[in-house]
Amino acid sequence: MSHIKIELRKEDVDFIKGVCATFNNDPQELINVLHTCQEHFGYLPAEVQEVVSDGLNMPVAKIYGVVTFYSFFTMTPKGKHPISICLGTACYVRGAEKVLDEFKKELGIQVGESTKDNKFSLSSLRCVGACGLAPVVLVGDKTYGRVAPDDVKNILKEYEN
């Protein structure tokens, strides 16, 4: 029940229908359709899934099943500055979990959630290929290496304005 009730504009509906049409309205192309929609909207709210269901002529329950199965898809909008903490093996053994806990505490949100002002969102990922810098944190496109829990406040400060 985590979905946010939004109303779609007509051009949004047309966009989704258009995406479905590009993929020949074929239910087998569901994942591709969802990828394109998430790229466009930033997330996949229930309403978008309902229009996809119409466009591909398949039950919305099945679509929701796929959205909740793959961690790539999200039903909550990402914040203006999406924060990702690497929990891959190297980062994990060098204390990434403590860094994550600090972010949770500072922002008052859990993984998969966004702050009320929609400024930050928090997610975890597995290995960004920079294990030499472990533990690694990404904020938007910027990478922070060797992050300690004490650094968290300073990192967030950079995005104050």
Add this chain to the structure above:
Amino acid sequence: METIKLTIDNKEIDVPKGTTIYKAAKELGIDIPTLCYMELHDMNIENKPAGCRICVAEVSGRRTLAPTCSTKCEPGMVVKTHTPRVLNARRTVMEFILSDHPKDCLVCSKSGTCELQAMAHRLGIKDIPGAEYAAVSTYRKDTSPSIIRDLDKCIMCRRCEMMCNEVQTVGAISAVNRGFMATVAPAFEQNLEYSTCTYCGQCVSVCPTGALTEVNHVPQVLRALVDPTKTVVVQTAPAVRAALGEEFGLAPGTLVTGKMTAALRALGFDYVFDTDFAADLTIMEEGTELLDRLSRHLKGDKTAKMPILTSCCPGWVNFFEEYFPDLKDVPSTAKSPQQMFGAIAKTYFADKIGINRKDMVVVSIMPCLAKKYECQRNEFSVDGNPDVDFSISTRELASFIKQANIDLNTLHDEDFDAPLGESTGAGVIFGTTGGVIEAACRTAYELYTGKKLKRLEFTELRGMEGVRSATIDFDGLPLNIGIAHGLGNARKLLDDVRAGKSQFHAIEVMACPGGCIGGGGQPLHHGNSEIIMARAAAIYTEDRKKPLRKSHENPFIIKLYNEFLGKPGSEKAHHLLHTHYFDKKKKIIIKK
């Protein structure tokens, strides 16, 4: 056909290419345990997600154990189904499943008929090591008008998902989430009530555990029975008598009409009536509507919609209101027998015994879970007083009889009460696929042609094929009949109607595979489709035993029209016995 020779548990067998190890073993009489696999072969229904991993076996040349339900036989294969290695693996798998399962077996509504409980017993599980460390995933309980979802008990066999999506094409539920939080749920994990669910109950009838069960109305019925101010009237659907005996150890297909009547009287119901009476009434109304539409259609009247669709089945009504609302003026407007019964009981019969409808409680015994929802529909009540107060399933009735310490097997047969207990063979066959339209043909033929039927049994309308068609000769007029059971099959016929391609004059639809005999409220078949076939045979036996077999010859129906309703299709009949349908398609909200 190409065959394959293999050895299972030291026995040789030849099987057609493509056969699974599980099926080959079954032919040899080897019973491999499984929790998720299920097959109803007469109905072409199979679930084999290879999800539970209980059915594994050792296969020569293979490093790992193979799930037999989905592994095909190969020439020269040597399979061992019950070695110590296999038993050990099964036990481990079972312990994992149980570690994340609630332990409220004492009061679980599935206790005694739960396949998981039976499997724990069969595999000799006496304790669950590590249970104290395992996550017991928790979900909220979801209660809809018909079905309760208690997903802490879901073991992800996905039988319900298969029934809902592949067989019924309703698509209300799907596997969602992953890991411990994986379960089967409607979109956005909303309650079933806000999904496309039709309440057909086929998910409930295949669920191996207590994850999906019916809403239990026995306590309310019990309260009505002890209330001295209430006159409690009961009606029993045709399919109940062909299945109730199974719950008391009788062979599938044993008719228990007389014993059931005696049991209901012993339970304290004031009047024991028969929904079959209302089925006869349905034929009078629906048959008249069919002939009226047909004759207008033959005269070239474009407003006379063809084909006419039957409307007895509440799961089916929910289905077309959700998926085919543009066709909502095509089905017959006749209410279902359950609702016709309630409307007559609380008017005609209440007047006859001189009581107010508010002091009468009408209970129905149904093979169906959608009937629970149907009797709660707003249009079926007068000033908030429903025509039918409570609907309980065949399973609930069996439990009720056992609670009252009544031994069904030793009861002497008793008859239904008059006047709403008298019925013809036509009313009885409503319980199986093809039965409603056969009953309609028996009456419509005689009313249309004015001649006596030479042959009462329209065997061309019978059978278990999902979609059937036949042409009945109405004295020179060829009447094209279509029949579908299972909503996926109904969808095929409906798509043709929508496209204007349908050649049928009348179509019968029942939501459940097999019709009401395979209903969501019936004793569990545990994947044995022979049980459903035996029930169908019992229904036709009951029909043959009836002295009267055509609805319009039922003397109490004739009397009801003479004393009360006038004639079929009269204004009063329309007011009490007909209904209308709604567009329930979920709309996408678009910002202005």
